[in-house]
Every structure is written in structure tokens, then in C-alpha cells.
Amino acid sequence: MKTVKDVCRHVRSKNAGPYWVTFDLFFDGPENFAKYSQSPALGADLMHRLFGASPDQVKRFAVPSLNVVKISYARTSPQGGEIERDMHCGQQFARLLDVQLD
Template sequence: MAKIRDICPHIRSKQAGPFWITIDLWFDGPQAFETYHASPALSPDLFARLFGTDPALVKRIPAPDLNVLKISYPRATSQGGMVERDMHSGQQYVRLLDVELD
């Protein structure tokens, strides 16, 4: 099985306001996008498990013209809180790199 790191040459996570995080997955061309963007491996349950979020609130926004899948989920704590470890959420994508897509 292919891992996200093998299918997506560029992955970015970022803050989407003080209460949300967005992860952008750039697939390596239209064929890879069509094959993997709807993979069950990228389910809301994955984000609940990896990021401690409510799976019912995970949003998936495909952008086929760009070969991008945008996934947004609520932050566990608001940005800038006492326990903040990644103020801009720029390191959150790392947990996804070894996820196997089917």
C-alpha cells in the first residue's frame, strides 16, 4: 500500500482561525487524486484518533482542478492557549505521513 508521503509531494498544515486546523494534501497529478482522495483511510475517524477531534466535525473539501484535498478539523484547544505547542499548526501534518492509502 502507498503511504501519503509517497502519493503527495506537498503536504501543509496551518491554522484556520483560532479554533480550526486545515491540512492540504497535494496529490501527484489527476490520476493520483482520483485514485486516493476518497480513500477510506482518510476518514474522520483517522483524524479523531490522531488529533483528538470529534469525527462528526471533520470537513473534507476536494479541489479536483488543483489535485488537492483540504481537510479541516477543530483544534483540541484554542490557538495561543496555555498548552499550545504549535501556534500556527505548521507541524500537524507529520502524523499523516505514514498513513497507508487504499
């Protein structure tokens, strides 16, 4: 079974303002982008399960010319709040690497 780390050459997460987090999945080519960019495994349910995001607050954008999928979700609490563990969200991507896509 293929995972995100098997089909993406780079995965990153970042702060998208005080209320949003964004993930960028750079697929390793047009073939894998075409095969996995619309995978239900990368949907709102995943963001809810891994990060507690409200499924109706998850947005997904595909950029075919770059073989990239951008997934954003509203934070459960604002950036810098009392329970903040990763203020810039630079480490959040790690949870996506082993997500199975098949």
C-alpha cells in the same frame, strides 16, 4: 501499500483561525488524486485518532482542478491555550505522511 508521502508532492498544515486546523494534500497528479482523494483512510476517524478531533467536526473538501484535498477540523482547545504545542499548526502535517491509503 501506498502512503500519503508516496502519492502527494506536498502536504501542509496550517492554522485556520483560533478554532480550526487545516491540512492541504497536493496529490502528484490526476491519477493518484482520483484513486486516493476519497480514501476512507483520510476520514474523520483518522483526525480523531491522530489529533483528538471530534469526528463530527471534521470537514473534507476535494478540489479536482488542483488535485488537492483539504481536511479541516475543530481544535480541541483554542489557539494559544495553555496546552498549545504548535500555535500555527505548521508541523502537524508530519503525522499524516505515513498514513497508509490502500
